[in-house]
Amino acid sequence: MAEISLQNVVKRYGKTEVVHGINLDIAHNEFVVLVGPSGCGKSTTLRMIAGLEDITDGSVSIGSEVVNDLPPRKRNISMVFQNYALYPHMSVRENLGFGLKIAKQSEAEITQRVNEAADILGLDELMDRTPAELSGGQRQRVAMGRAIVRHPEAFLFDEPLSNLDAKLRVQMRTEIKKLHQTVKTTVVYVTHDQVEAMTLADRIVVMKDGYIEQVGTPMQVFNHPVNTFVASFIGSPPMNLLPAVIRDGAVVFSDGNTLPVPARLKDLVSEGQKVIFGLRADDLTPVGHGITSGGESAQLTLDIVLSEPLGTETILYTTIAGNEAQGKMFGPRDVAPGESMTFDVALDKAHIFDAATGASVRVH
Ligand SMILES: Nc1ncnc2c1ncn2[C@@H]1O[C@H](COP(=O)(O)OP(=O)(O)OP(=O)(O)O)[C@@H](O)[C@H]1O
Ligand SMILES: [Mg+2]
Structure with missing residues (x-):
């Protein structure tokens, strides 16, 4: 042994x-x-x-x-x-x-x-x-x-x-x-x-x-x-990590975009807390082009900076409050830079980290 x-x-x-x-x-x-x-x-x-x-x-x-x-x-x-x-x-x-x-x-x-x-x-x-x-x-x-x-x-x-x-x-x-x-x-x-x-x-x-x-x-x-x-470090592309602040039960980005705090994390954040909102590319998909888990979700309309068709899927580069965020859609498609797309955000898969410590709010 x-x-x-x-x-x-x-x-x-x-x-x-x-x-x-x-x-x-x-x-x-x-x-x-x-x-x-x-x-x-x-x-x-x-x-x-x-x-x-x-x-x-x-x-x-x-x-x-x-x-x-x-x-x-x-x-x-x-x-x-x-x-x-x-x-x-x-x-x-x-x-x-x-x-x-x-x-x-x-x-x-x-x-x-x-x-x-x-x-x-x-x-x-x-x-x-x-x-x-x-x-x-x-x-x-x-x-x-x-x-x-x-x-x-x-x-x-x-x-x-x-x-x-x-x-x-x-x-x-x-x-x-x-x-x-x-x-x-x-x-x-x-x-x-x-x-x-x-x-x-x-x-x-x-x-x-x-x-x-x-x-x-x-x-x-x-x-x-x-x-x-x-x-x-784990996962490719790496998880999108987006600075935000908690206001009135919402995740508020500095460009005015907001998302509801995922239900399972509601009790773990506090008003005014500076956070990092974490979302994998698989969980940021243009409406109608992702695998919807049927879970809790919200929508954001974002401008495309660049697209990378990889064959079975296409990586979409966008920004939220000046920070790069990558989304994903199934199938090859050239998306013109500057095009605006509405994305589903799979809130049930999203993460929230405390901005000061970097620790997930689920861990104490
Ligand atoms: N003989 C040594 N004397 C002094 N410092 C050392 C010595 N060997 C390793 N270190 C230092 O210890 C730290 C850890 O080194 P280690 O070789 O374990 O890293 P690693 O995780 O294997 O990295 P890599 O992925 O580059 O192989 C490094 O900062 C390295 O510079
Ligand atoms: Mg080594």
Whole structure:
């Protein structure tokens, strides 16, 4: 069993603290993705779990054992990096088996584990090639194979796909997901790509500046972001975040546009409160052109600045009180700049954040 638990984990480099006492419990077989902007402490956190960085304060446990003082090789975990340095002069088969040979496993055991990994990853045809004779995706698969043969209790991935082109990334993403279903092991996966996080994770951990902002299933962080940072980081295009003030039970924008406060949030805002009104593009759709949820809604008439036809849908750029807002309509259509359109605003999907703290008014 490989639950991983971080308790008040702190990392300081000299006087600079880069991870500020984070707490996280990862269940056996869970796929957890750490996501956040560059420099927020994802790799540092992963490397402390792996034992590649000292833990300044707090504790990391794997299984039920505190591993703070265990060297990496005693932690029974495998790490796959962005730069999957394979041994260039060795064949795929030798690359896969090398770690086991060093660990003095028997020939029979090595052959069996290498064949099993090759089978899982579809490497059978490539076993006698050297890394130079492989594509980027195939090399990445060999790197994963090297991790698999060790039969670790947990896999740690640090941006394993960031050296691959866009198409291959999507393909390998699917393979990693399948791999997790086959090999059923705890996975901690680091990326700054929110789409990767959404598609792979059982639970997403959103980090910023060495803090955990939110932990939840992909749908929880997408539908119930706790603050404006998570709202703008998860989802594409990012959520529209529009400053407003609460007056007489309405959300009032500085250009005079108003919307009713969504019923479910009425009791959570106060007269005169400065807020940020959050609305995803999917929830701002020209009348008659969106999927109406049949929920609470209101209308706004807005001028189009630009349209981007993407084929099955068109992104519409507009402004509310000088702030950019993106809407969406289904189907391709060129909308002329300057055209005025009436939009449905899905109030039942809208969010309100306190302007001073950035926190969702649903969170206290
Ligand atoms: N050896 C080090 N000495 C001093 N500071 C470091 C060291 N390694 C990392 N840092 C700092 O710690 C912070 C977190 O770095 P980390 O590598 O964990 O970020 P990250 O979230 O993985 O970012 P990226 O997405 O760019 O990989 C950064 O501010 C970084 O500059
Ligand atoms: Mg990193």
